[in-house]
Amino acid sequence: MDNQMMFFPFSSSPPLSTFPHHQQQQSNDIVNFDFGSVLLHANNNSSSSTAGLLPAGSATSSLQHEIVGEMVNTNVAGFSINGTTTTSSVRENSSSQANSDDNNTVSHKQMGSDLQKKKAKKHRFAFQTRSQVDILDDGYRWRKYGQKAVKNNQNPRSYYRCTHQGCNVKKQVQRLSKDESIVVTTYEGMHTHQINKCTDNFEQILMNQMQMYNGFN
């Protein structure tokens, strides 16, 4: 399973109580986090003083994953990442799936009517990493359900949904056009289950930290 796993100061002494450190709180609910001291590194060259870890089960041992941008709390409908505004015109079909009847024959119009209420409640956050791979192993199983070309970005945006039954967490993955080594990952929602396998990679850690920070359970 998680062979080749290497840990780093962050995980050996997780600063859970103090993490994340606020740099500044902006007006539109954007929260910047200082990752300077917890630079996450995945590199088979473990000489790195910042230490590192490898994605579980990944064959790409030479990958380097590094958080390069601010983590953004996107509990608001719109948010921006490095000046690129992202709007969440989320059409929820969704939490209705999670808690109610099996036949998800909810009409699109019905979905749209609930949209505005729900999208304000949805837990969303995004972060940027520098990575060669788009999809990082965070211990959950994801099913891709769409891909779209987005404006002002030559790279498509991919849409994923957690495959666990009843769990409606989604994530979007997209590379920046101006720096294709940077991957922007946006999570939406909360998992209703445990991770599917043991993994300690940094994306999982990030999610946990963000959830703790947001007071999720």
Next chain:
DNA sequence: CGTCTTTGACCCGCGC
């Protein structure tokens, strides 16, 4: 055969 990806079509919100 089950699971996942691909991809065009469709839907919706929004601005004009």
Next chain:
DNA sequence: GCGCGGGTCAAAGACG
């Protein structure tokens, strides 16, 4: 009303 952009659906195909 119309067009655009973003998000989702679902059929078909790929893959192990």
